[in-house]
Amino acid sequence: MDKQELGAFLRTRRERLRPEDVGLVSGARRRTPGLRREEIAVLAHISTEYYVRLEQGRAPRPSGDVLAGISAALLLTDAESEHLHLLAGTAPIQTGLHRRDVRPSILTLLERLTQTAGFVTSATFEVLAWNDLAAALMEDFGALAPADRNLARKVFLVSDGDGRGGPLYGISDRAEFRQTVVMRLRTTMARYPSDPAVIGLVEELRSGSAEFARLWERHDVQSVPMLTKTFRHPVVGDVTVDCDSLALTDRDQHLVLYSAPQGSRDAEALALLSVLGTEGIDMVPDARR
Template sequence: MDRQELADFLRSRRERITPADVGLPAGPRRRTPGLRREEAAQLAYISTEYYTRLEQARGPRPSREVLAGLVRALRLSDAERDHLHHLAGAPPGPAPGPSREVRPSILDLLRRLPQAAAIVTSATCEVIAWNDLAAALMEDFSALSRRDRNLIRRAFLGPRVHGRRLYGVSDADEFARSSAQDLRAAAARYPDDPEVRELVRELLDGSEEFAWLWAAHDVARQPVMCKTFQHPMVGPVTVNCDVLDITDRDQRVVIYTATPGSPSEEALRLLSVIGTQRMDVTR
């Protein structure tokens, strides 16, 4: 354990975070940049005294639970998390859970695709980023809770409209099967993550189909390259589906594009203008 380097690193990470970044009021007479020590300690669920000793290079070797709290409180990147573990003399193990932090460059990519619908999904198929056209084609994800943005949960347990599941997409059954396989692989990568365990338990309890697929122990998936969405306003929209893996975050960018000159391309153009408004609903 390198106490002095650990102390300097913690201090530098704490000072770069503003109270607004973590939902705390700035308050009067704030004389130090970033968070106060007591605020960082509170966010990490450790005592202020313990955190102060760490920053003064006087603290004992922190446990992995304390390190996990510091990673969360100081908003460390994956590389910074690994560095923190090495400084503390506890080489990093597997990530405790699926990453939900999307790189700014990926968010910028989504914004630069005005003619394509694009989403980013986590290892458990939670939609964690999207562009405006994806919201218009699929659903206004900003109006949903984290729980309802999980496509695996929606595929097996979500509402069905006119007997169709998952936005009436043509490969809904294939997606359900492949998502069950993906979740089994993710559960093996994150065996200690409570959200992954809870999702699996909920699906096993609520869906006989999922329970049957889970018991098969399959982890291979067959990507679907073309699919059709049944949109309530513009009708069927057939799109090509391309998936880009972000391996360091265990995430995927899913991009939907229509064939140039096709009716579906015109439908996407219309959706880009309409957005998420629902003209088919009488208020």
């Protein structure tokens, strides 16, 4: 049980609620955002003293029934409720290290996707495997050290001169991707609390990026799916793709697929990239730098 993180998560979820969200009268004498602790306690059918101690990180581990009541009172989503149980230590927590080995069947699948850019990311956003089209669209991951293949580092720590983080292949939804990275890393931290790689990455991002630190303090864990994405490629120009991210739950990894409707201009651009390969990027001076 991570008492401090649990308390902080409960506080941020409580402060985002309005009285009218749970059927209460707002009133004019509220001087702080969100609901009062005693209101959450009543809605959750627990004592105010116990709930206050939970937020302060001083309470013993709550039971599953208590967490269910608090989850309902705070109007938590399924992802937020799962995160609450992880923090409280009432859900199975994976111990040891997060997995970086990719299933052979997934590697074979990537090779067969000739018209779709595909790659696999770890629980810490390291690109573990990729096909040729993904390398042509993004970059030659095989030429990089594992630490440099981490998309979280790329989006928060690689400067492009404007103080907002790295260009990350010119993607159109950089802000949304940053939020997704933070939310998933918070869940990863709860699942692998003793993994040095996870701890080190989060500490590196918190100290190296003010934006990451700001988003981290929000304690959000519900990400918004990204359905489309536009890449600004140095050779073929803007390429808009459909995004599908499939969870590989047995290894806590994601298979990410970028495709385009058949016959579209974007599909033609992907077809051209499949022919050019990573050599197409090398044709442009200082591409991706």
